[in-house]
Amino acid sequence: MKTLKVVVEKWNPRWKEEFLKIVDSLGDEIILNSITIEHVGSTSVEGLSAKPIIDLDIVIRNDKFTLMKQLLEERGYKYEGNLGIQGREAFSYNNKNDLMTHHLYVCPQDSEELLRHITFRDYLRGHPAFILEYSQVKEKAAALYPDDIDKYMEYKSGCIEKGYKECGLL
Template structure:
């Protein structure tokens, strides 16, 4: 379930980013590598998490159409406001997008969920002790889940949320 940190995850992100930004050429967008694979030294499920960020509200439908043209489908916000999920179509075939496992989220630049992703990523990148602590939590949860991916996700959602809140409270005190 969890893998030791892999340097190639940065290269994987860059490869996906290149394809996605090329498909959206001419739009004011950015792509951010988020999640555990974006934190050097942190164990993670080997799935690259990406936030594609746009500035103009009217660009969302253009981005959606562009992503559909390269084999994605819009899967709604999956219960998390201001974070739109895009998944690969079954049967799509792309030498990068269908080889590197990834999750793609499209967020407006003012999205609260985007802000949380970036703050948490940046906090972990800048605080080795916190990264180690989070890594231990993830390992404990993975052992508790015993290779059950859904149970791991549920445990991480509940206990990881508490960890996130604690880390953010610590940031506010600094």
């Protein structure tokens, strides 16, 4: 089994452009059948160090999932289920070498997971001191555990919990 390295980079303004490039690659039908497509996760927060992976949530009306699943499959995405997280349906892909590595999720508009993604992202965007603190924790976690994503996640969990408390998610 191949172990992927945990790599955390300083924020890169290119990430905004890469998000837009991924959205554009989805095509008009997916865009028109979504409420919005949100850039979430650390790459969406200016100044925040991050693993160089774009996270995007396609927000849909609850009755649009079957159609969205079909449209994504036609664009080369494979449905993976919710991967244990309610309110977020994951899709994987192969052979999209022209796009930056990304995690694509479909979320109903009333999803608690979507609310968590947006609330934490928006909190971070408004709190530069916390961006600095969280960046330092992530960079240290990656340095300590470059071959262990679980330990990396565990190391930064206290900082995330602090942020969740500050923005009302806990």
